[in-house]
Amino acid sequence: MATAIYRGMTRQDLDTAYSNTGRLADFPGLMRDFRARSAALYAEHDCRRDLHYGPGARQTYDWLSCGRPDAPAFVFIHGGYWQSCVKEDFAFCAAGPMARGHDVILAEYTLAPEASMTQIVAEIGRLLDHLAPRIAGRPLCLAGHSAGGHLAAMHRGHPAVGSVLAISGLFDLEPIGLGALNDKLQLTPAEIAACSPQRHIAAGAPTLVAVGAGELPELMRQSDDYAAACRRAGQPAALLHVAGCDHFQVLDDLADPAGAQLTALARLGR
Template sequence: MTILYRGMDRAALDAAYLNTKAIPDFPAVLASCQARSAALYNATPGRRDLRYGTRPAQRFDWLSCGQPGAPLFVFIHGGYWQHCAKEDFAYAASGPLARGFDVVLAEYTLAPVASMAEIVAEIGALLDYLAADPDGLGTAQRPIHLSGHSAGGHLTAMHRAHPAVVSALAISPLVDLEPISLCCLNDKLQLTAHEIDTCSPLRHIGPGVPTVVAVGDAELPELIRQAHDYAAACDAAGEPIAHVRLPAMKHFDVLDDLANPHGEMLAVLQAIAPR
C-alpha cells in the first residue's frame, strides 16, 4: 500500500472524494434534482442559454425575481469540473429568487475538453461579461453575490476578489487540489503542478469580499475538512468569513438549504454582505 496523502492510499482517496458513491441510488437523486429544476424553469421568467464566449458551454441562464434593480446571485454548479450542467441543479435558485435576487446559472466547459486553468478563466470571463452587460439585462454595476457548490464552490473561492463581486457563498468547496490530483478524479482533469498550486484557493488567501463557507455535517470527512480549513485560513488572515455547518445534511442535501428562502446559508450571507 502506497500512502499518498494524509495516511490514505489511492483507493482510500477515491472513497474519500466520490460523493456519488456515498449515497444510495445517485441516479434517482439526480433525476429528482433535474425534475425540480425543470419545474423552476417553467415557473420563472428569464432568458436561457445566453452566451459569454465562443465555446459551446460558455453560456448562462438569467432568471428574474421580478424586482427592478435587484442584486444578482450567480450560481456555479458542481460535478468535479467534469460532470453535470446548470440544468441539473437550477432548482437551487428558488431560495435566492424568493429573497429578491435575480439569478444567473453559470455553465462552463468541462474536463477533459478544458483544463483547470481554462475553467477558472471561463468563470472570470462570465463575471466580466455580466459587469459589461452587452445583452442589456441590467446587470452592469449591480452587486454580484457569487456562489457555487462543490467544484462550483472552488470556482467561487477562486473569484472572491473579482471587482464585480460583493460577497461569496462557497458551498462544500474543494479548496486544495492536491488530494484531487492523487485520486481517480484526476483521470480527466490531468492537473499540472502549476494548477495545483495556483488554482488551490487554500494556498492563496488574499483580500476578498465577505464570504460564507458552508458544508453539510453529514458530508464526507474530507469535504468537511476542506471547508473547515478554508474558513480557518480566511479567519486567520483577517478576512470577513462565516462558517456554516448544516446539521445532518449530505453533499446534495445542502442545496435544499439554498433552495429554501428561509435557509441558513442565505440568512447568514445577507447578514454579512452588502446588498
C-alpha cells in the same frame, strides 16, 4: 501493502474519501428528482436561456428574473468535479435566492478533459467580466457548490463580486490530483499550486463557507481549513455547518428562502 499518499490515505482510500455519490443508495434517482424540480422552476419563472459570455459551446448562462427592477444578482456555479453535470441539473436551487429578491444567473463552463483547470477558472472570470456591465453596479453574490464552490472561491477578488457563498468546495487541489478524479483533469503540480484557493488568499469579498454537517470528513475538513485560512489572513469569512445535510441536501437548504445558508449570507459582512 498499499502506500499512503495523502494524510495517511492510500489512493483507494482517497478515492473513497472524495466519492460523494458513492455513499448514496440511488444517485441516478436523486439527479432525476433534481432535473424534474429544475424543469418546473424554469416553467414557472421568467428566464432567458443559454445566453453567451464567450464563443465556446458551454460558455453560456441562464438569467432567471425575480421580477424586481434592479435586483441584486446571485450567480450560481454547479458542481460535478469539473467534469460532469450541466446548469439545468441544479436550477431548482434558484428558488431560494429568487424568493429573497435576487435575480439568479446559472453559470455553465467547459468541462474536463476538453478544458484544463486553468481554462475552466478563466472561463468563470470571463463570465464575471461579461456580467459586470450588465448588472449596472448592483450587488453580486458569487455562489457555487462542490467544484463550483472552488470556482467561486477562486474569484472572490473579482471587482464585480460583493460576496461569496462557497458550498462544499474543494479549496486545496492536492488530494484531487492524487486520485481517480485526476484521470480527466490531468492536474499538474504547478496547476494545483496556482488553482488552489487555500494557497492564494488575498483581499476579496466577504465569504460564507458552507458545508453539510453530514458530509464526508474530507469535504468538511477542506471547508474548515479554508475558512480558518481566510480568517488568519484577515479576510472576512464565516463558516457554516448546515445541520442535517449531506453533500446534496445542502442544495435543498439553498433552495429554501428560510434555509440556513441564505439566512447566514444575509448576515455576512454586517
